[in-house]
Amino acid sequence: MKMTFWGVRGSFPVTAPLQLGYGGNTPCLGVEANGQTVIIDAGTGIRALGRAIVDRGQREIDILLSHTHWDHIHGFPHFDPLYRDNTRITVHSLKHEGRSLAKIFREQQRSPFFPVSLDDVKADVQFVEHEDGETFCVGSIAVTSRRLNHPGVAGGYRLEHGNSAVAYVCDADLYGPLLLAHELPASSTDDLRLQELRNRARDLAHRADWVVCDTFFLPDEYVPDWGHSSIDDGLQLAREVDAHGLLLFHHRPGRDDTELDSLQRRYQDEAGGEFDVLASKEGLEISL
Ligand SMILES: [Zn+2]
Numbered sequence: 001m002k003m004t005f006w007g008v009r010g011s012f013p014v015t016a017p018l019q020l021g022y023g024g025n026t027p028c029l030g031v032e033a034n035g036q037t038v039i040i041d042a043g044t045g046i047r048a049l050g051r052a053i054v055d056r057g058q059r060e061i062d063i064l065l066s067h068t069h070w071d072h073i074h075g076f077p078h079f080d081p082l083y084r085d086n087t088r089i090t091v092h093s094l095k096h097e098g099r100s101l102a103k104i105f106r107e108q109q110r111s112p113f114f115p116v117s118l119d120d121v122k123a124d125v126q127f128v129e130h131e132d133g134e135t136f137c138v139g140s141i142a143v144t145s146r147r148l149n150h151p152g153v154a155g156g157y158r159l160e161h162g163n164s165a166v167a168y169v170c171d172a173d174l175y176g177p178l179l180l181a182h183e184l185p186a187s188s189t190d191d192l193r194l195q196e197l198r199n200r201a202r203d204l205a206h207r208a209d210w211v212v213c214d215t216f217f218l219p220d221e222y223v224p225d226w227g228h229s230s231i232d233d234g235l236q237l238a239r240e241v242d243a244h245g246l247l248l249f250h251h252r253p254g255r256d257d258t259e260l261d262s263l264q265r266r267y268q269d270e271a272g273g274e275f276d277v278l279a280s281k282e283g284l285e286i287s288l
């Protein structure tokens, strides 16, 4: 597999000159195996990836969606393959009990919010909602999705190909005290459910080559009901699951390049060589 970062910024896109080294686009990754690219999340980074996919002539496209907060879907209406003939786009997510994924996307992409409705695009767009813990194949990649602790219905992914595994754990509050996930099946207490959600994140990341992790906060910035983790939480997860590498991701919008450079150095030192730590950056490619 080869993983490429097209958008690494959390919450909303930024364009300040001092932030463009790491990039200002919201979350989007491409994971390539056997000549097919699987997309993770549809933040504004998907715009440039869409053009690359059209140039390459790929017409079967799968998008693994973590959840439907704006920063993870607002690039979708600008995804070039939507407006191409003979193209099929399948958007995957975890199951929504209240409103279907298709309905959520239709509501985002309609007048007066956007001039072209999903019914009028040229591509054939399908929506598939998966059960928590289900494993399915996208091309030659085995994909497993699990719920995470974040407001709404949010899921992370584990992608496996040959002996390689990548985990995408975003957006998530990994170790916070509040249960934030909605639409969980009725069961035990909030504390037990929180414990279950932490275990699901551990399942996704278990001995992964790389864990792409929501590291929005520093510990002194942490807000308990926002649904995000700190960089220290990311290191804790990587240690607990014996991961080989941690990619800091979903950077706080205000962080500039100098700060991200120094955070990368500081947390590489904290990892003490147990595993790699990198701050994800637009254009970064990692081969597995
Ligand atoms: Zn987000």
Ligand SMILES: [Zn+2]
Pocket (backbone or CB within 6 Å): 067, 069, 150, 171
């Ligand atoms: Zn979110």
